[in-house]
Amino acid sequence: SALTQPPSASGSPGQSVTISCTGTSDDAGRYRDVSWYQHTPGKAPKLVIFEATRRPSGVPDRFSGSKSGNTASLTVSGLQPDDEATYYCSASAARSPVVFGGGTKLTV
Amino acid sequence: DVQLIESGGGWVRPGESLRLSCAASGYRFGGIAMNWVRLAPGREPEWLSYISTGSLNIHYAASVEGRFTISRDDDKGSLYLQMNSLREEDSAVYYCARGPETALDVWGQGTTVTVSS
Numbered sequence: 572s573a574l575t576q577p578p579s580a581s582g583s584p585g586q587s588v589t590i591s592c593t594g595t596s597d598d599a600g601r602y603r604d605v606s607w608y609q610h611t612p613g614k615a616p617k618l619v620i621f622e623a624t625r626r627p628s629g630v631p632d633r634f635s636g637s638k639s640g641n642t643a644s645l646t647v648s649g650l651q652p653d654d655e656a657t658y659y660c661s662a663s664a665a666r667s668p669v670v671f672g673g674g675t676k677l678t679v
Numbered sequence: 680d681v682q683l684i685e686s687g688g689g690w691v692r693p694g695e696s697l698r699l700s701c702a703a704s705g706y707r708f709g710g711i712a713m714n715w716v717r718l719a720p721g722r723e724p725e726w727l728s729y730i731s732t733g734s735l736n737i738h739y740a741a742s743v744e745g746r747f748t749i750s751r752d753d754d755k756g757s758l759y760l761q762m763n764s765l766r767e768e769d770s771a772v773y774y775c776a777r778g779p780e781t782a783l784d785v786w787g788q789g790t791t792v793t794v795s796s
Contacts, residue, residue, distance in 0.1 A: 574723075606782050608783070615683075615785075615786040615789070616776075618783060618784045618785075621782035659724055662781070663781050666741075667726065667740060668726065668729060668738055668781070669726045669781050670726070671724040671725070672723060
């Protein structure tokens with residue numbers, strides 16, 4: 572994958588978990604376009620963070636994004652059972668309008 | 680409610696064609712760009728194609744350029760993906776998604792394409 576994510580993450584209800592997304596030097600200059608998607612099998616993927624730190628309307632403020640250098644991060648605070656899903660990051664890249672990470676399966 | 684519903688997936692042999700459709704509802708379809716993205720088991724999502732409002736700008740991923748064609752019918756509120764010369768590696772769940780490529784704010788539930796001999 573053009574963007575590297577840990578394959579798994581876990582936390583107990585009420586705890587916080589942070590998922591990282593690391594890009595190559597090709598992607599670094601465009602990291603303002605980082606988005607995060609939540610996906611549960613059989614359901615439509617859901618945008619939870621865009622432009623690295625912004626939340627779409629309707630997404631709880633338990634979801635937050637940050638970035639530093641080549642690494643973007645998604646933090647889910649106050650974990651709830653419904654947060655269990657695979658989370659994918661995406662970013663624009665030199666060779667494609669958008670590339671995705673390999674996904675992080677979050678277990679609550 | 681804003682909704683996207685894909686259809687047209689199925690099983691085909693290598694070299695054959697399929698046409699996917701995406702029906703939009705709950706918003707002014709013609710006012711927002713659209714995309715196709717696919718997800719194969721065990722792989723990261725792969726963005727495939729983008730079409731702007733008015734079909735003025737169209738982009739494709741290198742893996743599908745020349746084989747796939749995106750189009751939209753704003754009067755019908757529908758997005759299409761014509762897929763020709765299908766390969767086994769094209770097998771995946773195909774999603775339509777609304778918005779610029781880097782912030783896809785609404786997705787459908789997907790339609791499954793299987794390419795196998």
